[in-house]
Amino acid sequence: MGYMMDAPRSVDPMIKILRDMGHYRFDPAEVFRDWIDFSVGCFLVEGDPALAKKLQEKYGKEYSKMNELMLAWMQIMDKQISDSSKSWFDALGTIYEYLASQKQRSWMGQFFTPPDLCDLMTQLSADTDIQPVGKRVNDPASGSGRLLLSFNAYNPGNFLFAEDLDAVCAKMSALNMAIHGCQGQVCCMNTLTMENWQFGFQINYFHRLGWPPIPHLQPITKEQSETLQSWEIKKKQLQSQPAAPTPKPVAKPIKTEVQAGQLTLF
Template identity: 35%
Template sequence: MLSRKYDASQVFNDFLTIVICCMCREQQETLYFETIKRYEKDELNQFAQLFGEIALIYHNAEILGKWCDPLGQFYEALASNYKKSSFGQFFTPKAICDLMSGFILEPNTFGKKVNEPACGSGRAVLSANNYAPGNYYICQDLDPICCKMAAINLCFHEVRGEVHCMDTLRMSDPTQSYYINYEFWKHKTKLIIMK
């Protein structure tokens, strides 16, 4: 409904920012208010309803002992062919992620640092963590929207790690970094944003 009035990709980006701000538990209020100022109250209620629906999708996957990537699935449908080709984006299908996890990781692998240099929405990391939980993941991607999706996915799946928006091939400095706090009960925040 919001895409009738606003650009759909901007609405999706704003939704991701709102979710990240919520996961930061009042640590990113300036960013939150900057993001929501263009929307009316009933439009913000639609964001809240969508957040609730997404949380239920993650919760149902957790109950089943599976991983899910609803944000990445939506983004695949939303992203234009131009953007996919200019960033060289291709979202790996779930079955391939699971197959690669089985080839690369041993089931009892724990406490390792694992790098994902082109993480996209974090599918390979979610699959790896589902196969061998307890590792620490360092994720990078060039696309800021993908980095936001990966950070949210890691938060909801309680995966320990960090996500950096950067050009991994050039090893550029990150423009944005997200640290996923798996011990959020100690610090009262699930996600920490660093610039």
């Protein structure tokens, strides 16, 4: 098999660009990680000029490939998403998994829930009579955001919240949710301990204010994270409740019975 020639056909246009850059001096996985940062900068309402300058210095003439990757992503999404059906597509997670399978990379150690299983879980958890609207739905280990993308495709009009400890995964979740028209928040943090805060984004906030449906992100602080706010409220409620009394041990009576000439004490 030739160099990166076995990629999934659905994302082949993006893999081709990564492959071309890989023929030079850049690791395709490293390019993909930088492109994720590049895309987040593109989606930020105020942009990220410092990041753009840093990437220009790193890639030189090859920096234009970042724009080519963005265009290829948009074309893939336009091809894969149908307005007439409950469709969604995770190109970012598909590429991530493919690159992770190529060779050992310590920072690419995840494989995500298959899309069909995401749709099955969505349908099993949905109310067949009432479509939820205005609900708050959370995925505390979002990966590339697939479960929330599926839920949004079947149940639009809800607020979605995603968290992941891995920075690349959190950014993929934010980009995926933004381009699929979701609204909510994505945070990079540890949801087991509610610690290790790194960063967060508000997703498509201005859509509710009548802005054109252009994907956009806004950075949020730890104090603006609704996930952490909800946890602080819950923690205070738990701390204010009186401790339950310790139950006194009850002596278990010894039962004796005779069976076949044996004495049983149990």
